[in-house]
Amino acid sequence: MSSDAQARPTLETVAQIASVSRQTVSNVLNAPHLVRPETLDRVRAVIDELGYRPHRAARTLRTRRSHLIAARMHAPVDGISGAVLDVFIHALTTRAQERDYRVLLFAANEDQQEIAEYDELLSDHDLDAFVLTATHLGDARIAWLAEHGAAFVTFGRPWGADGGENAATHCWVDVDGAAGTYDATRHLIRNGHRRIAFLGWPEGSGVGDDRRSGWLRACREAGLDVSGLTRNVLDDLPAGRAAGAELMDGAQPPTAIVCVSDSLALGVWTEITARGLTPGRDLAVIGFDDSPTAAVIGLSSVAQPMDEVARACLDQLERVLAAKDAGIPPPGPAPILLPPSLVVRASS
Amino acid sequence: MSSDAQARPTLETVAQIASVSRQTVSNVLNAPHLVRPETLDRVRAVIDELGYRPHRAARTLRTRRSHLIAARMHAPVDGISGAVLDVFIHALTTRAQERDYRVLLFAANEDQQEIAEYDELLSDHDLDAFVLTATHLGDARIAWLAEHGAAFVTFGRPWGADGGENAATHCWVDVDGAAGTYDATRHLIRNGHRRIAFLGWPEGSGVGDDRRSGWLRACREAGLDVSGLTRNVLDDLPAGRAAGAELMDGAQPPTAIVCVSDSLALGVWTEITARGLTPGRDLAVIGFDDSPTAAVIGLSSVAQPMDEVARACLDQLERVLAAKDAGIPPPGPAPILLPPSLVVRASS
Numbered sequence: 001m002s003s004d005a006q007a008r009p010t011l012e013t014v015a016q017i018a019s020v021s022r023q024t025v026s027n028v029l030n031a032p033h034l035v036r037p038e039t040l041d042r043v044r045a046v047i048d049e050l051g052y053r054p055h056r057a058a059r060t061l062r063t064r065r066s067h068l069i070a071a072r073m074h075a076p077v078d079g080i081s082g083a084v085l086d087v088f089i090h091a092l093t094t095r096a097q098e099r100d101y102r103v104l105l106f107a108a109n110e111d112q113q114e115i116a117e118y119d120e121l122l123s124d125h126d127l128d129a130f131v132l133t134a135t136h137l138g139d140a141r142i143a144w145l146a147e148h149g150a151a152f153v154t155f156g157r158p159w160g161a162d163g164g165e166n167a168a169t170h171c172w173v174d175v176d177g178a179a180g181t182y183d184a185t186r187h188l189i190r191n192g193h194r195r196i197a198f199l200g201w202p203e204g205s206g207v208g209d210d211r212r213s214g215w216l217r218a219c220r221e222a223g224l225d226v227s228g229l230t231r232n233v234l235d236d237l238p239a240g241r242a243a244g245a246e247l248m249d250g251a252q253p254p255t256a257i258v259c260v261s262d263s264l265a266l267g268v269w270t271e272i273t274a275r276g277l278t279p280g281r282d283l284a285v286i287g288f289d290d291s292p293t294a295a296v297i298g299l300s301s302v303a304q305p306m307d308e309v310a311r312a313c314l315d316q317l318e319r320v321l322a323a324k325d326a327g328i329p330p331p332g333p334a335p336i337l338l339p340p341s342l343v344v345r346a347s348s
Numbered sequence: 349m350s351s352d353a354q355a356r357p358t359l360e361t362v363a364q365i366a367s368v369s370r371q372t373v374s375n376v377l378n379a380p381h382l383v384r385p386e387t388l389d390r391v392r393a394v395i396d397e398l399g400y401r402p403h404r405a406a407r408t409l410r411t412r413r414s415h416l417i418a419a420r421m422h423a424p425v426d427g428i429s430g431a432v433l434d435v436f437i438h439a440l441t442t443r444a445q446e447r448d449y450r451v452l453l454f455a456a457n458e459d460q461q462e463i464a465e466y467d468e469l470l471s472d473h474d475l476d477a478f479v480l481t482a483t484h485l486g487d488a489r490i491a492w493l494a495e496h497g498a499a500f501v502t503f504g505r506p507w508g509a510d511g512g513e514n515a516a517t518h519c520w521v522d523v524d525g526a527a528g529t530y531d532a533t534r535h536l537i538r539n540g541h542r543r544i545a546f547l548g549w550p551e552g553s554g555v556g557d558d559r560r561s562g563w564l565r566a567c568r569e570a571g572l573d574v575s576g577l578t579r580n581v582l583d584d585l586p587a588g589r590a591a592g593a594e595l596m597d598g599a600q601p602p603t604a605i606v607c608v609s610d611s612l613a614l615g616v617w618t619e620i621t622a623r624g625l626t627p628g629r630d631l632a633v634i635g636f637d638d639s640p641t642a643a644v645i646g647l648s649s650v651a652q653p654m655d656e657v658a659r660a661c662l663d664q665l666e667r668v669l670a671a672k673d674a675g676i677p678p679p680g681p682a683p684i685l686l687p688p689s690l691v692v693r694a695s696s
Contacts, residue, residue, distance in 0.1 A: 066473075067472075068452070068473070073441045073442075075438070075442075076435065076438060078640060078643070079431070079435075079639070079640030080644070083434070086431070089421065089453070090423070090424060090455075093421045093453045097465075102453065102454065102469075103452070103453045104416070104451070104452050105437070105441045105450065105451045105452075105453060106441065106450065107438075107441045121450075124415075125414075125416070125450065266644050270644065291427070292426060292427030292428050292431065292639075292640075292641060293644050293645075296428070296614050296618065297644070297645060
């Protein structure tokens with residue numbers, strides 16, 4: 001098959017420029033655990049600079065791997081909160097491709113179906129690894145993958161009672177949600193707010209409880225009274241709007257509402273504007289996930305660094321796969337917790 | 349490898365319930381061109397009802413196909429107009445999986461890079477087929493795939509001067525954009541509007557010119573004067589806002605603006621609200637692609653039937669692949685042009 005692509009830099013070129021042997025370049029690519037960190041950094045820098053990419057077929061012969069990573073595409077709910085996982089898939093696709101991996105998608109409606117897909121993907125497509133998203137309490141997927149010796153990383157902590165055990169057995173990357181809501185609440189306190197409500201999901205979701213804890217910590221540190229200022233609802237705009245209305249109609253309404261998601265925050269925003277009031281002037285509201293809609297209407301929101309999350313997931317997977325190739329046990333987890341950032345707009 | 353999945357229905361079960369031989373069921377799956385249409389329909393209905401899915405490994409041995417379909421994940425621009433392609437990828441993943449295919453993603457910034465990825469995907473992962481999106485004038489990707497004998501379908505017409513030639517050589521599915529803007533404009537005319545502007549992309553984009561033509565046809569049929577009522581700008585919110593301001597500040601401002609995309613319509617919407625006016629009451633505005641943001645803020649928009657598009661693309665691909673398996677030339681194109689639907693909200 002002929003190629004219209006530009007002539008590619010070769011392994012030889014990389015070796016010359018990095019002043020190492022061809023074998024060292026090969027090790028950097030296929031067995032990075034054998035290479036000293038300084039050399040690894042130098043050779044990788046040259047690889048990046050030249051845009052060098054080894055031919056897949058040649059690599060498969062050496063490593064007997066498919067270089068396919070599976071990720072689930074979650075069904076769009078209202079296209080707002082859930083869209084952040086699409087952004088993650090985008091970043092993962094781009095960053096995986098730079099490392100000569102491809103992302104294979106699958107669809108599933110719940111965990112047991114996802115596990116059935118794992119089974120098919122392993123037997124039918126010889127998958128190298130899985131990237132799990134939306135981890136939660138009692139996540140059966142993690143136990144299944146560990147039991148079947150599959151390489152995987154989770155975007156999301158091992159939540160809950162068995163967290164300690166899971167944490168000791170697999171690699172994960174997450175965003176520090178509590179730090180995000182803490183920053184959002186601190187920002188409101190600095191702007192003079194004293195009655196700050198939290199609109200969250202029903203208790204028992206690891207992600208939701210974590211985000212609530214950041215708001216609570218900031219309120220407590222500032223000595224604020226939070227009684228009657230939380231509502232827990234399902235993650236959609238109408239639920240957020242109804243809960244926002246309830247808070248606004250209370251005896252002592254809040255002057256600001258921190259929300260666990262943009263879906264809920266947009267519900268509050270809709271209720272504020274429907275009453276002829278102005279978000280940010282009459283009532284402040286802050287969301288989570290920095291959806292495109294938040295940018296359009298001027299909703300402050302906590303943004304997750306999805307490109308960094310994707311890179312960190314791939315770093316973790318390469319550690320797991322290198323151990324597998326070397327025939328040694330999987331590496332211990334080296335959890336990566338990335339900080340989110342608050343994007344301040346007119347609504348606060 | 350053990351499976352936690354439910355016990356699956358077998359080929360035998362399908363054959364019994366459909367009252368056909370096992371060979372016929374096998375033909376329905378692997379060589380549908382050999383099966384009479386009525387039988388094909390009956391067996392497929394049973395397969396759907398039972399949720400029967402043949403084991404991939406067994407199929408690959410028979411058909412020597414990877415059952416992998418590649419699709420490009422387009423870089424998110426502002427997360428509004430472009431997000432509609434994510435919705436398509438979602439639908440394609442779900443519908444492909446039902447037919448025992450998986451979607452493999454790749455990233456590319458422009459056509460030549462996309463072509464370089466095709467080359468790698470064919471040689472490294474033995475791809476069965478490609479689904480192209482965002483077709484445009486002088487699309488080099490189509491020629492490359494045809495030349496290399498790759499199976500593919502495009503979501504998007506073969507646009508432009510060489511359209512006739514391309515149209516004769518490949519299968520495509522598209523949404524009738526002109527019908528969408530025609531419906532949107534007719535809806536405004538029925539509501540009493542006489543000065544209806546069109547905010548589009550620079551001329552020369554097949555999709556943009558097509559959408560403009562629907563607006564123009566509706567205006568001409570109603571005998572409306574359109575002089576000075578078009579603006580062509582790049583596809584982002586600030587450009588839409590500036591063009592909206594310019595139209596509003598004209599000597600004879602429009603009472604309604606039909607937009608080629610939600611990004612541009614949201615720009616107009618932002619300008620209207622920034623002036624303290626109300627979209628739909630003071631100035632009507634209609635977008636295209638029915639983004640989640642449109643639903644939140646009450647923007648009327650033309651929706652593309654993405655699930656139908658995904659199904660139609662897979663129908664076309666199965667025709668192409670069946671011909672390939674049978675060793676006969678690719679089937680002639682049987683273009684599928686699907687109607688969009690207008691979602692009316694407060695902004696019109």
